[in-house]
Amino acid sequence: MSESTFMGVPRDQIDWSPRIDYDKCNYCMECVEFCPHQVFEVHEEEEQKFVVKNPNNCVVFCRACGKTCGVDAIDFPNKADTTKHIKEIRKEMGENE
Amino acid sequence: MNKSYSVLPCNGLDKCAGCVSKEVALLLTEETDSKIICPVFYRVADAKYNKLLQETPLLVIDGCATRCASKLAAEKNLKITQKINISEEAKAAGLTLSDSLRIGDTEKKLAENLVKKLIEKERTRTENESSEATESEATESEATESETTDHVTTKKEAYEIYKKDKFVFRLPKKEGFYFNENDVWAYVTGRKARIGVTDYAQKSLSDIMFFTPPAIGAEIEQFEEAGNIESGKAVFEIISPVSGRITAINESLLEAPELINQNPYEEGWIAELELTDFESDKELLHSFEGYFQVMKRKVDEFHV
Numbered sequence: 274m275s276e277s278t279f280m281g282v283p284r285d286q287i288d289w290s291p292r293i294d295y296d297k298c299n300y301c302m303e304c305v306e307f308c309p310h311q312v313f314e315v316h317e318e319e320e321q322k323f324v325v326k327n328p329n330n331c332v333v334f335c336r337a338c339g340k341t342c343g344v345d346a347i348d349f350p351n352k353a354d355t356t357k358h359i360k361e362i363r364k365e366m367g368e369n370e
Numbered sequence: 371m372n373k374s375y376s377v378l379p380c381n382g383l384d385k386c387a388g389c390v391s392k393e394v395a396l397l398l399t400e401e402t403d404s405k406i407i408c409p410v411f412y413r414v415a416d417a418k419y420n421k422l423l424q425e426t427p428l429l430v431i432d433g434c435a436t437r438c439a440s441k442l443a444a445e446k447n448l449k450i451t452q453k454i455n456i457s458e459e460a461k462a463a464g465l466t467l468s469d470s471l472r473i474g475d476t477e478k479k480l481a482e483n484l485v486k487k488l489i490e491k492e493r494t495r496t497e498n499e500s501s502e503a504t505e506s507e508a509t510e511s512e513a514t515e516s517e518t519t520d521h522v523t524t525k526k527e528a529y530e531i532y533k534k535d536k537f538v539f540r541l542p543k544k545e546g547f548y549f550n551e552n553d554v555w556a557y558v559t560g561r562k563a564r565i566g567v568t569d570y571a572q573k574s575l576s577d578i579m580f581f582t583p584p585a586i587g588a589e590i591e592q593f594e595e596a597g598n599i600e601s602g603k604a605v606f607e608i609i610s611p612v613s614g615r616i617t618a619i620n621e622s623l624l625e626a627p628e629l630i631n632q633n634p635y636e637e638g639w640i641a642e643l644e645l646t647d648f649e650s651d652k653e654l655l656h657s658f659e660g661y662f663q664v665m666k667r668k669v670d671e672f673h674v
Binding site for chain 1: 387434435436457458461467550551552591592593594595604605606607609653654656
């Protein structure tokens with residue numbers, strides 16, 4: 274189930290989701306099993322056995338799947354930049370009202 | 371004897387982290403009077419360990435993020451006194467565990483350091499406990515409440531309620547409460563704030579069995595992690611609604627994390643902070659009205 278907005282900002286305007294470093298990943302699938310929001314999709318037959326399928330399902334500022342990663346293959350966008358970006362969009366939205 | 375644990379280790383015989391768990395458990399039995407609970411045997415016949423569990427504090431050693439040992443403890447309704455996660459500890463120490471199932475020098479060293487830490491922790495815990503006991507005897511009639519405990523009134527009318535089937539979700543209406551969409555509240559008075567999780571968060575997790583507090587003195591930015599709580603279901607990162615310096619944590623949660631389930635807005639609060647930039651933080655926070663709508667939407671979407 275996607276959250277359509279975050280603090281009133283359309284979710285698809287906020288770039289927040291896990292970035293996978295496939296060179297480090299050992300495909301233990303802990304992150305996939307952990308995430309309750311169907312952010313990942315398993316592709317058993319392919320070289321990259323899973324992908325970030327639904328980035329906008331990811332809860333903005335949640336980094337919990339990264340904690341499950343023993344090899345530190347999961348990264349997230351910069352939090353301060355994201356916060357700034359959200360504030361800017363809100364400001365624009367307020368001005369356009 | 372004090373300073374010993376009943377140790378419930380991960381039994382991950384097919385992972386290095388599991389083998390380190392076993393090593394930590396073994397070292398503990400050698401250096402203290404601790405006793406190991408075999409998770410495999412415990413699952414099929416718990417009677418053997420019941421007496422031991424009643425008499426000694428429980429240490430749970432998880433190997434990896436799957437947290438099998440924690441989940442077993444939750445299943446058996448055990449009270450966890452202390453807990454470590456080998457993979458997290460290795461990460462924190464900047465070590466990479468090998469792929470081999472026989473532990474090497476790095477793993478051995480890690481296990482030894484962890485055991486030292488655990489023995490020290492148990493020593494401090496028992497000392498604190500006995501000094502607290504003496505203090506409380508001495509000041510039994512005195513009020514020992516912290517200065518901020520009357521933040522919220524316990525009156526029913528202080529909460530708005532949203533019901534879904536048998537679940538009741540409360541939300542405090544009191545002015546001064548702010549919420550982020552990560553289901554964490556902040557109650558702000560002047561330059562100070564108290565934070566905690568919302569009813570939605572605690573109900574989604576169900577029985578909370580462990581609380582990892584943020585470090586006192588730590589500077590935390592808005593939306594940064596301020597500790598976590600854990601149930602049999604999941605680990606929940608507490609994403610701080612405000613930026614500031616941690617000045618206190620709710621120490622009663624260390625002994626009784628279930629207080630969060632009882633009331634996450636009052637006795638189940640998490641931490642207190644000295645605010646650094648609340649005016650700016652506020653821009654990305656909801657007041658009661660805003661979060662109530664968010665909470666209703668979440669309840670309708672997830673609690674079907």
